Amino acid sequence: MYVKRMLKVVLFFILVSVAGSCIKREKIPHLVIWHWMVDRQSAFQALAEKYESETGVKVDFKLFFPPDIYSQKVIAAARAGNLPDIFGILGEKRMLASFVKAGHILDLTPSMKEDSDAWGKRFYPQTLRIVSFPPNNIYQVPSGIYGVPIDTTVLQFLYNKSLFREAGLDPQSPPKSFGDLISYAQQTKSKLGIDGFVCGWAESWLLNALATEWAINLMGEEKFLKTLKGDVSYTDEDWIKVFSLFAKLKESGILAPNITTMTNKEAEDAFAKSKAVFSFNGSWAVNVYRQLNPKLEYAFFPLPQVSSSFPIKVWGGAGSSFMVNAHSPYKDKAVKFLKWLTLPEQQKFLIEATNNLPAIKGCEDSLPPLLKSLTESFAILTHPDIWPYNEDSRVIEVMNRGLQQIVMGLKTPLEVAKEIQTTKERLSQR
Amino acid sequence: MKRWSWDRFQNFSFIFPALVIFSIFYIYPFFYTFVLSFQDYDFISTPKFIGFSNFREVLTDREWWSSMYNGAFITLWALTFQNILAFMLALGVDRVIRMNKFYRVVFFMLPILSEIIIGLLMKQLLSSEPLGRDIFNRWITNLGLGFFAQDWLGSQRVRLVTALVHCWKGFGWAFVIFLAGLQNVPQQLYEAARIDGANAWQVFRKITLPLLTPVIALVLVLTILGTMQAFAMILALTGGAGGLTEVPVMRIYNHLRFRLAGLACAEGVILGLILIVVSFGMFFISKKIREKYGVLPS
Numbered sequence: 001m002y003v004k005r006m007l008k009v010v011l012f013f014i015l016v017s018v019a020g021s022c023i024k025r026e027k028i029p030h031l032v033i034w035h036w037m038v039d040r041q042s043a044f045q046a047l048a049e050k051y052e053s054e055t056g057v058k059v060d061f062k063l064f065f066p067p068d069i070y071s072q073k074v075i076a077a078a079r080a081g082n083l084p085d086i087f088g089i090l091g092e093k094r095m096l097a098s099f100v101k102a103g104h105i106l107d108l109t110p111s112m113k114e115d116s117d118a119w120g121k122r123f124y125p126q127t128l129r130i131v132s133f134p135p136n137n138i139y140q141v142p143s144g145i146y147g148v149p150i151d152t153t154v155l156q157f158l159y160n161k162s163l164f165r166e167a168g169l170d171p172q173s174p175p176k177s178f179g180d181l182i183s184y185a186q187q188t189k190s191k192l193g194i195d196g197f198v199c200g201w202a203e204s205w206l207l208n209a210l211a212t213e214w215a216i217n218l219m220g221e222e223k224f225l226k227t228l229k230g231d232v233s234y235t236d237e238d239w240i241k242v243f244s245l246f247a248k249l250k251e252s253g254i255l256a257p258n259i260t261t262m263t264n265k266e267a268e269d270a271f272a273k274s275k276a277v278f279s280f281n282g283s284w285a286v287n288v289y290r291q292l293n294p295k296l297e298y299a300f301f302p303l304p305q306v307s308s309s310f311p312i313k314v315w316g317g318a319g320s321s322f323m324v325n326a327h328s329p330y331k332d333k334a335v336k337f338l339k340w341l342t343l344p345e346q347q348k349f350l351i352e353a354t355n356n357l358p359a360i361k362g363c364e365d366s367l368p369p370l371l372k373s374l375t376e377s378f379a380i381l382t383h384p385d386i387w388p389y390n391e392d393s394r395v396i397e398v399m400n401r402g403l404q405q406i407v408m409g410l411k412t413p414l415e416v417a418k419e420i421q422t423t424k425e426r427l428s429q430r
Numbered sequence: 431m432k433r434w435s436w437d438r439f440q441n442f443s444f445i446f447p448a449l450v451i452f453s454i455f456y457i458y459p460f461f462y463t464f465v466l467s468f469q470d471y472d473f474i475s476t477p478k479f480i481g482f483s484n485f486r487e488v489l490t491d492r493e494w495w496s497s498m499y500n501g502a503f504i505t506l507w508a509l510t511f512q513n514i515l516a517f518m519l520a521l522g523v524d525r526v527i528r529m530n531k532f533y534r535v536v537f538f539m540l541p542i543l544s545e546i547i548i549g550l551l552m553k554q555l556l557s558s559e560p561l562g563r564d565i566f567n568r569w570i571t572n573l574g575l576g577f578f579a580q581d582w583l584g585s586q587r588v589r590l591v592t593a594l595v596h597c598w599k600g601f602g603w604a605f606v607i608f609l610a611g612l613q614n615v616p617q618q619l620y621e622a623a624r625i626d627g628a629n630a631w632q633v634f635r636k637i638t639l640p641l642l643t644p645v646i647a648l649v650l651v652l653t654i655l656g657t658m659q660a661f662a663m664i665l666a667l668t669g670g671a672g673g674l675t676e677v678p679v680m681r682i683y684n685h686l687r688f689r690l691a692g693l694a695c696a697e698g699v700i701l702g703l704i705l706i707v708v709s710f711g712m713f714f715i716s717k718k719i720r721e722k723y724g725v726l727p728s
Contacts, residue, residue, distance in 0.1 A: 068687070075473045075474060078474055079473070079474070091689070092688075094472070094689070095472070095474070095689060098472050098473075098474035098475045098689075099474055101474075101475060102474050102475060102476075104474075195559075195560060198560060202668075202669035202670070202671075203669075256560055256561065257557070257558040257559075257561065257581045257584050258557045258558065258561045258562070258581060258583045258584040259561075259584070260584060260671055260672055261553070261557070261561070261583045261584065261588070261667075261668045261669055261671055262561050263669065266561055269560075270560035270561065273560070275559060275560035276560060393688040393690070394688075394690075397493070397684070397688075398493065401493075401670075401672050401673040401676075402672075404670075404671070404672030404673070405672040405673065405674075407672075408584060408585060408586070408671070408672050408674075409585070410586060410672065410674075419492075423493075426490065
């Protein structure tokens with residue numbers, strides 16, 4: 001009796017679900033966008049409302065946070081064929097390449113090129129290169145533009161102007177060389193008892209970015225890229241010099257204690273509260289510092305040079321980008337929306353709301369002075385996503401760990417260089 | 431026969447939903463991990479079969495063995511310091527002492543707290559300005575031990591500090607299991623021993639310890655399994671500290687973040703196999719001890 005009743009219940013649920021799936025749902029024409037940018041959600045929503053009032057097309061920005069979770073969601077959705085109309089991809093360019101090769105991303109080259117390259121010309125070339133694949137690229141992806149950058153990121157040194165003044169330094173003259181950096185920080189530390197340099201070096205990518213900038217300044221971009229290709233060893237004299245810079249930072253006593261266990265958020269908090277005179281951070285920090293301490297008096301400055309033989313390059317270009325789902329029924333609408341989003345009016349709105357650097361040209365006048373100073377470095381941006389060769393993530397991992405150990409005083413630059421080279425050789429044999 | 435089949439169908443229908451859920455969320459991922467460990471896979475591209483390459487890479491990777499060493503170092507501290515502390519506290523609370531219920535609650539509070547919370551809390555406590563509040567250094571300075579104050583998370587000591595924090599967080603589990611074991615020891619045995627004139631040490635050595643051997647073996651195995659797979663607290667406390675506190679699961683996590691799914695699965699399989707061998711070894715030794723002491727019929 002009991003079993004019969006249960007079977008009836010099961011049968012009822014099966015019938016209901018079958019009937020439910022047979023009802024033809026009306027397709028509401030609206031765009032769904034997935035992103036992870038928690039600081040921009042309200043600005044995006046405001047833009048969505050504006051777009052709907054102008055065009056009648058509803059846009060739904062769905063926020064997924066933290067970024068790791070967002071990334072997993074996008075991957076799972078790609079595997080299940082459930083990607084939204086527009087989405088962003090976090091991670092290395094290898095990841096973008098995998099999405100393209102799997103056919104998930106629409107090639108935007110025709111849209112960018114139409115009307116005499118009207119859309120493509122809006123962008124700073126460096127930002128567009130991040131989401132493009134040139135012919136014969138190492139990822140074996142068909143050449144094309146596969147994303148729409150919505151902002152630009154630049155990593156630079158920062159200094160606290162108030163602390164400079166208190167320590168008797170000229171707040172208009174940030175350090176120009178590596179030696180200046182150390183002596184200014186030591187002076188501040190001895191006069192004010194404040195740490196010289198703070199940075200989120202528990203997140204090793206910041207260490208890697210700084211090491212890359214110094215490496216390019218010291219040996220030139222050509223030799224740097226030859227190392228990635230495998231033609232120059234990491235035990236080369238120039239690389240030892242690069243790693244030695246971190247040993248010098250340690251020996252000079254200017255680094256904040258526990259810097260290798262400090263996350264970037266913690267470093268931002270310390271700098272915003274004037275607990276250190278120098279930091280190395282991205283352009284997004286302007287928004288962060290504004291929230292943490294609106295009265296903070298600071299400025300960005302170019303990489304303190306370690307050599308005058310080669311020009312400096314600035315790590316950056318890779319801001320946030322949106323991709324169009326190649327299987328979306330609304331891909332034309334999605335492209336139209338992204339064209340609208342990257343018009344100067346919308347970009348200026350985003351600048352005001354979120355204090356990020358724009359991806360398109362012509363918005364410089366709307367930038368606050370702090371961000372405007374960063375646009376000067378747009379011509380010298382560099383990033384792994386635009387290099388013709390890329391290092392294996394496991395080699396980078398060994399390098400980052402080695403740099404952390406140098407900073408902790410546990411290993412010498414030579415030991416670290418040997419470890420990196422050994423790993424590179426081991427992996428290249430596979 | 432027909433009736434038997436119907437009964438069997440009825441019985442099976444009750445466990446069927448659980449079996450489906452268990453198969454989808456446990457059995458399938460378990461075997462899929464093995465499949466992936468033989469593949470080159472980034473979660474998006476089509477997986478490529480590469481034989482034992484991932485296993486070869488893990489076994490020849492110095493960083494992997496370094497993370498195993500870090501895990502073993504913390505495990506050794508957990509096996510000794512943590513478990514001895516837990517055992518002594520359980521012995522103390524097992525006796526009829528005042529406020530023993532209060533102590534039970536207090537000692538079991540730490541394990542039920544989130545690992546991330548413990549990690550972040552200890553980071554604040556142990557780190558100097560500007561990262562933390564330098565609370566621990568201030569305490570020891572107030573106690574007249576200022577010469578001992580130092581950068582706890584920024585030097586080679588970070589591995590030991592991590593091990594001690596792990597022990598501090600984890601001893602409550604061992605405490606509860608030891609206490610349950612102690613309370614299962616028949617009181618008549620203690621009374622008989624006392625009548626026979628046995629002293630406290632003899633009672634402990636001849637009654638408590640042999641009868642607790644299965645419990646001790648269980649605690650040791652759980653400690654090894656738990657500590658070798660520790661991750662969240664260490665991630666929050668040190669983030670790896672230049673590899674000094676990078677434990678195997680953290681390495682697997684990092685490789686998953688780099689989308690090296692095959693390699694991460696191979697590491698998971700190797701770690702799993704090592705833990706299975708160690709666990710069976712511990713149970714085997716425990717059985718031998720029990721046989722020797724006559725606790726089990728040999």
